[in-house]
Amino acid sequence: MKEKRYAEFLPPTRLLLGPGPANIHPRIFQALCAPVIGYADPELFPVMDEIQEMLRIVFGTQNPVTFPISGTGSAGMEACLVNVLEPGDSVIVGITGYFGDRIKQVAERLGAKVVEVRGEAGTILDPQRLMEALQRHPEAKAVAIVHAETSTGVQQPLEEIGAAVAKTGTLYLVDCVTSLGGLPVRVDRNQIDVAFSCSQKCLGMLSGLSPVTFSAKAMDVLKHRKTPVSSFYLSIDLLKEYWGEKRIYHHTLSTTYICALREALRIIMEEGLEQRFKRHQEVGDLLKLRLQKLGCTLFAQEGYRLPMLTSVLPPSHIDVLNIRGELLQKHNIEIGVGFGELKSKIWRIGLMGYNARRTCVEQLCGILEDYL
């Protein structure tokens, strides 16, 4: 049988300054090219243990149940919600952008009643409003918010809500997809019960793995569920027996990806978390300064701007989508645009993980100067 011939495909060499993936450290490529091993190879087990140890450090938690899900950040979001929520449960969801809205959609598909607390895009949610919602809905199984709203570039403060939720039987569930590895999440100190992230942003790996963590309080809620978790693939009870000492087969995880995640976490440990946060903050600040000098207006509320993802309104005569296209096609630089109504209004510029470097700022702003 002779089939249509497909040519070799070599992806273009892009500088990835969108919302992720970012470019990866050369050592991650090395890890991807290491020999393949089996999912039950005894050499893999210490790797799995070390990943859990390092993820606890990055999350800032002692939670034993801390490991990556075999899927993207969206799978991690669903894993957190499907394990916590049962059909008919209420959940309070803070929404100021696309990803808060996605939490709502995922929860509704699971049969939960969503109590929305909405805020304006580009601003934080006043913690007081979430606490009032909790007072009105003490039956809520969880209060869910987005730490770093990637669609708007806003950083939601975590501590005050955590302290309020901790006094109740409700769980505190936080989307850390864009923040983990670039900003302190401090799961234990902020009294977060359930958190999820992704591998391709500030952790510095490719997409495809989604670290999650569940507190003792969350595990107690899981233990007292009246119905089984509807997802086999995302069941924390099953997954923890694979990631724990028993090594009970659950799914064929990609050992290559697992080894590459270990390498990404090892790079983080070598740099040191505080230094890594400082680096993200400094280059993020530099980018914001440069963009303002070029006549752009920062979109996110002052005082709550994400270091790793800068949302910006160009001068009014600028065609946002057109320049995004030219940067990609002519200069091999990828930046993001907004979601929905913001699509033709803002750029979203990421400086994440390996790309949180001054040279990335210089390359982008040097070229933007020609357009602005």
Added chain:
Amino acid sequence: MKEKRYAEFLPPTRLLLGPGPANIHPRIFQALCAPVIGYADPELFPVMDEIQEMLRIVFGTQNPVTFPISGTGSAGMEACLVNVLEPGDSVIVGITGYFGDRIKQVAERLGAKVVEVRGEAGTILDPQRLMEALQRHPEAKAVAIVHAETSTGVQQPLEEIGAAVAKTGTLYLVDCVTSLGGLPVRVDRNQIDVAFSCSQKCLGMLSGLSPVTFSAKAMDVLKHRKTPVSSFYLSIDLLKEYWGEKRIYHHTLSTTYICALREALRIIMEEGLEQRFKRHQEVGDLLKLRLQKLGCTLFAQEGYRLPMLTSVLPPSHIDVLNIRGELLQKHNIEIGVGFGELKSKIWRIGLMGYNARRTCVEQLCGILEDYL
């Protein structure tokens, strides 16, 4: 902050002759090391289209809805079941091993009523028994079977059941995790409505992607659901808008994995499907002959033995687990053992994708000779 130092980890160089992953073609390593691109890069879209074209060829289908899920084969299984089944629906499941049983577990978690048709491990299910079950349960939403039962090495015939199910409103759902790319699945000819597979077996990639295909009949069932699909991450309706012309963002798929899957499929197209099936059959036959000469007894029913996965009972004085360990530790050769009761009884030896080569048979049998 100074953290505990983690040493560099270089995985051992194993010959992977278990149930998958197998070793990968050097060109897959090259694809993994190509520059990273974004999930909305225009250069990615033709790659996504070509993957769908090539998957249709490998599945043997014209189904427009044919693409990989971002997860392992288990995610693909769940994707197929969660989209087809609604709570309270009946589903007939053929079970002769671990993976048939898993279909049952996944379906039950989704709230479906499972009608089990069980057969002995190592044998096929008599198609007549499934058809009788369908007559008793005409309300069943689907008849689900495993084409290649990886836990026992048995190949279930597909055609007769397909012809019977096609006369009804019930869907025919087939697990092709181990068969796709190594055996003809012939989705259209066998009148299969829903099928799923994995990337790390006979397709020759790493694990982490799960190709699925849905027939027009299946899409019609989805269209007439009374309840939303409970999974956002695995919703075929959402995923097809991302894999289709609209390119509506759904999740951040791993572009690197997608490019590597394209390369794996391209290797299959170059070889030709028929030649690839022949290669798997010939080395599988050779392995079975050699193992019998070494005093082993083939476990699977004659006439229905899988080419790519050979299950075998060693001579009775042999310690199955011990020799599995020695092969791995002393000789860097991985083979599999059984699940559950079969754990200390059978070896499961895979010759999949790149590893379906005579040299792999020679390496393994040469060493096994010393033990048997």
